[in-house]
Amino acid sequence: MLRIAAVMKDETLRLPGTIACRLGIVSLILYAAGCGVTQPVRALEDKEVRVTASFGGPVVPSSVPTVVIPYGIIGAMVGVSERVTVTGNLHIPLAALATFGIDGGAAVRLARENGSVPEVTAKGAALLLTDFKPGSLRLFPEISVNGSYSIGESVLGYAGLENMFQFTGSEHFFFGPFAGMEVRLSRRFALQGEAKWMAANIDTRNGIFEGQASFRGRGYFGLFLGGSYVW
Numbered sequence: 001m002l003r004i005a006a007v008m009k010d011e012t013l014r015l016p017g018t019i020a021c022r023l024g025i026v027s028l029i030l031y032a033a034g035c036g037v038t039q040p041v042r043a044l045e046d047k048e049v050r051v052t053a054s055f056g057g058p059v060v061p062s063s064v065p066t067v068v069i070p071y072g073i074i075g076a077m078v079g080v081s082e083r084v085t086v087t088g089n090l091h092i093p094l095a096a097l098a099t100f101g102i103d104g105g106a107a108v109r110l111a112r113e114n115g116s117v118p119e120v121t122a123k124g125a126a127l128l129l130t131d132f133k134p135g136s137l138r139l140f141p142e143i144s145v146n147g148s149y150s151i152g153e154s155v156l157g158y159a160g161l162e163n164m165f166q167f168t169g170s171e172h173f174f175f176g177p178f179a180g181m182e183v184r185l186s187r188r189f190a191l192q193g194e195a196k197w198m199a200a201n202i203d204t205r206n207g208i209f210e211g212q213a214s215f216r217g218r219g220y221f222g223l224f225l226g227g228s229y230v231w
Helices: 003-009 019-032 092-096
Strands: 049-060 072-079 084-091 100-111 119-130 138-151 155-165 173-184 189-203 218-230
Touching: 049 084, 049 189, 072 092, 138 173
Parallel strands: none
Antiparallel strands: 049 072, 049 218, 072 084, 084 100, 100 119, 119 138, 138 155, 155 173, 173 189, 189 218
């Protein structure tokens, strides 16, 4: 997601291991840290609880076959009212690399779907990264807004824009559009697919992958798959 660009610009994040190990870790974080599907697409019902998981990342078109840099998160969403849902996620690959990553936030329904007008949902959240060494703590706030529209009784189509901020490095603001679809397979289980143009305002023609997954040298194209289960 947009967090990949933030960590890329934030060279002060401390990472363990040899130079080769650090390069591998940095590559993973730069192009996949915190990536996931939009949570939630719409505010949940009051007191509804969903367990969530998401997998995906930037596409690497030069590989044979073309692959997606893998990154996974697990978490939960809780409806605290009819309009507000709180979310939290643990970033699994970072834990395996001695770096702790967690995010949390809240989504608010701004408008319900009404005829041809989509439902509008806004969210504020923050990603925290640290390796528990002095000076390694980093906090990245973000906001997003999406419009969703019902396609039949069990499908939601949606699109929106996410914005991420950082307090260090030369770049302080990152934005990217996204679009996806959520399909409810049963009363309890739903799948979600999403495409993103991550860090669309950042020049990515140089560095790892040298803009291979970018649009005209900016940002990265990513694909994501998510699932949720009503607890």
